[in-house]
Amino acid sequence: MRDLAIRAINAARQFGASYVDVRVMERTAEGIEVKNGRVEGVSNATSSGFNVRVIVNGAWGFASSARMENAEAERIAQQAVQIARASALVAGDPVRLSALPPQKGSYRTPMHTNPFSVPLHQKVQLLLDADAAMQSVKGVAITSANMEYSREHKFFASSEGSEIEQELFDTGAAISATAVDPDSSEMQTRSYPNSFGRQAGTVGYEFIEAMDLINHGARIGEEAVRLLTAPQCPSGLKTVILDGPQTALQVHESCGHPIELDRVLGYEAGFVGKSFLTTDKLNGHYRYGSNVVNLTADATVPGALGTFGWDDEGVPAQRTPIVAEGIFSGYLMSRDTAPLIGLSSNGCVRSDGWNRLPMIRMTNVSLEPGNWKFADLIADTADGIYMSINKSWSIDDRRLNFQFGVELAYEIKDGKLGQLYKNATYTGITPQFWGSCDAICGPDEWTVWGTPNCGKGEPMQVMRTGHGAAPARFRNVQVGVGRWS
Structure with missing residues (x-):
């Protein structure tokens, strides 16, 4: 890798580049899918190659x-320089x-057990057993279980003298159960530990073992069935408590994307739009949320999906304040x-x-923990709704107005969880919503949620991002059908 x-x-310097960086990469991923008690597929793929990025006459070139x-390295270097020269003819500021x-x-991802070293039949059997636990619940019609893990080996070098080698692993899994009403054909789904793919981290196979998928199978099957007969979530202004994974997704969509500086500057709007957090707001006075809201971008969190040693420009992983006591303070x-x-x-x-240009991507954008216990937070809420695990979302292209739906909700009455509700949704405007946050659970209930398929760009690139969060409470939130609050 280094010699190439x-x-x-x-070669790029000889062709006239003032700056050059090269990334040589090999990525191997294996996936297992189980559905309704059968193995749907086992995949294993490896992709390898290299890229050259240059600056010539103040413009970027990439190939x-x-x-x-060796001969290809020289050809690609020359091609990158030619592209940069052409770009410089129409470029703006250098x-x-x-x-x-x-x-x-x-840097190498710390782990106890390399997921590739675990026998395939053992991993398949784990998913089959979890699937069987869901299937054991009467009324469950569709079950699925999946697992995916990957290894990325890459070498970065630049004309400034940087040389970095990294071996990054990510590992994840999930299960879901869907119940169907035979009369109305209504469907309700429960997922564990998260929805839309899988929960993942930069860890080894021990991460999947700790999920205890088999022992959660019957529970989520039963909850899916119960949702079929549960009443619709009522509408109106309510106090809302979001569980950790839902709070993390709220962070991802309404903070993580709008703090990407290329999006703020209008350089990148593909797939998820621009941002309301314009540079004039980076003045130490713009209120993003209440005083209890502290957000950080931290690529050093152990085991989190956005953790690494250096980014793809050779910049060391670090922790950056994003919101401090409710005041907006930083970008990615x-x-x-x-x-x-x-x-x-x-x-x-x-x-x-x-074969993709590197771009600004979220690391681990997290809501820092508060000091509440979850049980105390429920007990302190006289009238509200507890919402768990994302089901749907919609957010405008400035990441300002949003609507989220969750798989499951419970009434909170006089400090206790009560009636189960289905089809719960909530809406809001980002700074007003975070301004209504008055309580966040503490470190013991702070967990890192990882999404391996965050999309950005054109053509779309996916990225592995992490978000730490604990259950949090928000006041006067529009729940159910209603206008933006």
Whole structure:
């Protein structure tokens, strides 16, 4: 890997590049799908290649190839330079990079058990057993269980003298049960530990074992069946308590995406739009939320899905305040966007493959824990709704107006959980919603939620992002059908 990268850097410099970086990557992923008691598929794929990114005459150029040969390294370097020269003919202000000392080192995801070393039949049997536990519940019509794990080996080198090798693993799994009413054909689904894919982290197979999928199977099957006969969630202004995973998704959509500086500056609007958090709001006075709301972007959280040693520009992983006691205080930045607001990159650039341009992506954007116990939070709520696990979402292209639906909700009455509700939704406007947050559970109930398929760009790139959160309470939230509150 190193020899190929150094050859490409030298060639690009000879062709006229003022800056060069090269990423050589190999990614292997294996997935297992089980549905209704049968193995639907087992996949195993490996993709490898390299890319060259250059600056010539103040403009970027990028080219990539799957042929990892010396002659190809020189050809791709020349192609990247030619693209940059062409781009410079129509470019605006020249690219400026924030300062970065040469980086040297290596990083490997800490783990106890490499998921690839666990026998395939053992992993398949775990999913079949979890599926059988869901199938044991009368009224459950559709069951599914999945597992996916990957290894990414990559080498980064730059003309500034950086040389970095990383080996990153991510591991995840999930189960879901769907109940169907035979008369009305209504369907209700419960998921564990999360919906829409799987819960994942930068850890080993021990992460899946800790999920205890088999022992949760019957529970989520029973909840899916109960939802069929549950009443609709009532509408109106309510006090809402969101569970950890739902709070984390709220962070992802209404904070994580709008703090991506390329989106703020209008450089990137593909797939999820622009941002309401414009640069004039980075003045130390813009109120994003209440005083209890503290948000950070931290690529060093152990086991979280957005954790690494260095980003794909060679910037070290770090922790950045985003909201401090409710006041907006920071963005996710790259080396070429940070100087535009007088700052330096905080290491938030990644690419989903060797043939894709790196771009600003979320690391672990998290809501810092408060000091409440969940039981005390429920007991302190006289009248409200507890909502758990995402079912649907809609948010405008500035990440301002939103609506979320959840799989399951409970009435809170006189400090106790009561009636089960189905089809619960809530709506809001981001700063008003976070401004209504008056309580967050403490570190013991703070967990890291990981989504492996966050989309951005055109063509869309997916990325593995993490979000730490604990259950949180919000006052005067519009629940059910209603106007934006």
